[in-house]
Amino acid sequence: MKVERRIISVIVQNEHSVLARITGLFAARGYNIEALTVAPIPDTDMSRLTIETRGNVRVIEQIIKQLHKLIPTFKVIEHEEMIEKEMVMMKFPINESLSNIQALCEAYNGGIANVSSQHIITMVADEPKRVRHFIEAAQRFHPVEIVRGGVVAMERE
């Protein structure tokens, strides 16, 4: 069966070790988490997790059913039509061309976040695929550190 990439959002009740329950489910059943972002939903006692995972149709279906089955799970959203964004920060040596780096970042919906005596730090937020392209393109400036933030997603409608 074909392996596909999927983004799943899970809305859960904020309770003791709820994140451990979710990651534990993936670990115990041998499912894969590629990326995970979590934050509380403002003005509620819920949190939203966005999980990037891979698997064949049966595995993805099981993941969704198993997530549903957890008692604190309120809702599982299998995204069809969604807007996806991912953030990445990169650190470059100060001797690289500041203006070239800036131009590259701007092409990918980002910019320079900080410049110190040693390093340039950039920040880009864009679709995951474009973030990958950005990271590839930025290799020529000899990055010393890369931090990816994981995907967040929202239904279009």
Place this chain on the structure above:
Amino acid sequence: MEMTGAQMVIEAMKLEGVDTVFGYPGGAIMNVYDELYKQSDFRHILTRHEQAAVHAAEGYARATGKVGVAFVTSGPGFTNAVTGLATAYMDSIPLVVISGQVPITLIGTDAFQEIDATGISRSCTKHNYLVRSAKELPLILKEAFYIASSGRPGPVHVDIPKDVTAELAEFDYPTHVDIPTYRPTTKGNVRQIKKAAEAICSAKRPVFYLGGGIIHSGSADLVREFVSATQIPAVETLMARGTLRHDDPLLLGMVGMHGTYQANMAMSEADLMIALGPRFDDRVTGKLSEFAKHAKIIHVDIDPSSIGKLVDVDYPIVGDLKEVLEVMIPKVKEQVDPDRYQPWREILKRYNEIHPLRYEDSDKVIKPQWVIERVGALLGEDAVISTDVGQHQMWTAQFYPFSFPRQFITSGGLGTMGFGFPAAMGVKRARPDKISINFTGDGSILMNIQELVTAVESRLPVINIILNNHYLGMVRQWQTFFYDKRYAETDLSFQPDFVRLAEACGGIGYRVETKEEFDEALKDAVDKGVVAMIDVIVDRDENVLPMVPSGGTLYNMMLEFKD
């Protein structure tokens, strides 16, 4: 009213109608035990090991369908209980297990007898709680009982720090709970049920695949009605034994690795499988790609994640089996023609004539299957039967004449040796009107042998029948078949004197080497109504047959084994 956390625990038990708690005290749960001492509304049974406390609670739950309850202390008390939780989890048994924990102020400091209990139980419970304050306790306890017993049942673990059991708070026990994130679907989709009913009526070779969900949902009566109205043959999983009466002509027997020839052939040749609450365990399906290759599948289950997990299902129906059957049976009855399946029933009958379930009896040595048949003939419906794990378990499933649901108590999913005896104590407590028999092996019985003391002290007369083959028989069987008889560490020639062991604990022991001796021993044990060990020396080399080798196909059974 203001109460301490410990008082709340005791009050909650009363309000939940709990009549028995199995357990073992210790530092972190002492406040609860102190309150327990002051009450006489329910009984506490002190097992001699926490694993046994949980298994006994399971035996109680499995025999009644009610929630079983166990109390254990923190650290080693809790870790000892884990095998029990896992056993219950795999077989969907409703339990509430309450453990003590070190005081909140000490959590995370590697305090004496501290363990991350909820971290451990997360993967072997339906849900778990670490209680942070006495204020939360009433709702948590109410939820625990509700979650354990609703939807697909399962064990719930509540971990209570010692300072919480001492803390005072208002006790206002909820009369009902509504957990917005937990609402099991109970009504099946009506359109889907209708389509399934049509499929049943137009099939030529349908077969009922009866699973443990029938027992849990209390729908055995409906299933009996369904089977008799349609005259469609049925196979039972290990967990569904007792759904149909053993003498029902439509019962093909157990299915799977040690299933009957006709049951396994029925699964392999069916054109429609009506799966009611089974979970397509690999011990049933064998090689998945060959499983029920010709059949469309109807699968009814309360747990959506069990549907389509392993095989593609043509008619998935999520819902409580009882509610689904109440809608489905009348729909099928309207249009079904039982004669339609006559040729199919004939085929299966012929399969059974060619290869019936059988064993070769002997005059020289007792055959284990004979013992089980004999108990069946002598006690029949008067006994509830528990087992440990091994050959004796499979022979019991094959040869005991089960007549009602919850008559057969066994660890199916986890396959826990040491389960049988404590579970049989729980059974005796739940069903004092029945004789509680535990068929066990000389290996398994030693795993919770200390419970002889509990059983005698607590007047829970369980009759343990050891089918003593001086081997870890089931492993020895695999070594015989698949490892060229290299009997690595399965020879149990060196054994305790089970008779004296029983006597040392205040019970009665019998050593049996002939059929006559067996009849006498069983009669004596039943008459005396005391805790008994009947050590039956059986044929050492008997194998469980038929057998589908692990990963093999159901239609390629080993029917006999020749050296």
